[in-house]
Structure formats: C-alpha cells, structure tokens
Amino acid sequence: MISKFIEQVFEKVKSHSKYVLKGVELLNELLIALKKNDLGNAEASFNELLLIEKQADTIKREIIGELHSSFLHPDDREDILRLTIELDKIVGFAKSAAKRLIIMYHVGLSIPDSYYQVMEEIMHNTVEACDFVVNMVENIIKDPSKALEYSNMIEKREEEVDELRFKLLEKLCKDCSEKVNSICLFLPGIIDDIEEITDRAEDVGDIYKLFIIGK
Secondary structure, eight states: OOOHHHHHHHHHHHHHHHHHHHHHHHHHHHHHHHHOOOHHHHHHHHHHHOOOOOOOOHHHHHHHHHHHHHHOOHHHHHHHHHHHHHHHHHHHHHHHHHHHHHHHHHHOOOOOOHHHHHHHHHHHHHHHHHHHHHHHHHHHHHOOHHHHHHHHHHHHHHHHHHHHHHHHHHHHHHHHOOOOOOOHHHHHHHHHHHHHHHHHHHHHHHHHHHHHHTT
C-alpha cells in the first residue's frame, strides 16, 4: 500500500522528471542548430538548458528535504532518493554534452556531416527514453503495471543507444587511424555523455522495479 505522503512526493518527482526531459530536448535542439551552423540558436538552447538544470536542482533539493523530515520506511526513503538523484544526473550529463559541443564550436571545430545521421538516431532514442521516464513516473501511483511497461521500454532504448554508440565509435576510430584531428579528441567525450543519459534513465527504471517489488 502506497501512503499519501509517497503520493505527494511523487508529484514532485513527476515535475522533476519533466524538467529533466526538457533539458534533454534542449540538448537535441542544440545539436540540430549546430548541424545548420546556427551557433546563435545553439547558444540560446544551451542557456535555456542551464536554467532548466537549476530548476530541476531546486525540485531535487525540495524532494530530499521532504524525505529527510519524513517518517518513511528507510527502504522507501532510499529508493525515492536514489531515483531522484539518478534523474538529476540525466540533466547533468545533458548539460555536460551541450557544454562540450558549444566549446568545440567556439574554438572553430564542427562535427563532420558524416557523423550526424548516427548522432541523430542516438538523440532520437535518448529523448524517447527520457519521455518514457516521465510516463513511468506519472504511472507509478495510478497504474504500476503500466509504469513497469515504460521501465522496460526505457531499457530497450538504452540498448539501442549503446549499439549506436559503438557504431559511431567504430567509425571514429577508423577515421582517426587514417587522419588524426581535434574531432578525435572532442567527439568521444560528447558521445559518452549522451550515452550516459540513457544509462541513468535505465537506472531510474531499475530503481522503480525495486521499489514496486517491495510494495
């Protein structure tokens, strides 16, 4: 049986998840703008992402504060806390990837067109995974079985991103073995940051599974 307090906390977790999704969507918008060499819109997306991250951080602190002052069972408190922290890591990695991209373009580098198709596929799956996170959180109280379905869908998107990441890294290794340039140094970190987003989304889904098993 889920208590009234847990229901109230998950309302805030829901708001938190929506800010996290918005941050990932802004990373995607930034990447699209850079593909068009539109640094102005890319920077606007980055600045908005910074604001979103601060708003998400504010809600995270509120959730932690409420958990700290509650009389929840320690296991429930730990599960909700872990879920909240992993959610917050998602927007943190989105900011990290966005910042690396902006720095790269500020120093006069750009991602070769031949990389964009796979990167777009990665971002499509990444945004979907985070959208599934929001849907999962929204259903934790009203429809736990549906929330479980969304957690499984998150896992599938993470697996797809992992495969696409290896595909992109293989191409990068091949290209860089023929000609080493600055992209060989910058791009792996960006790819890894984006892949971490879906890793953390999968962790959120796994934490929910542990949480619901204990109910």
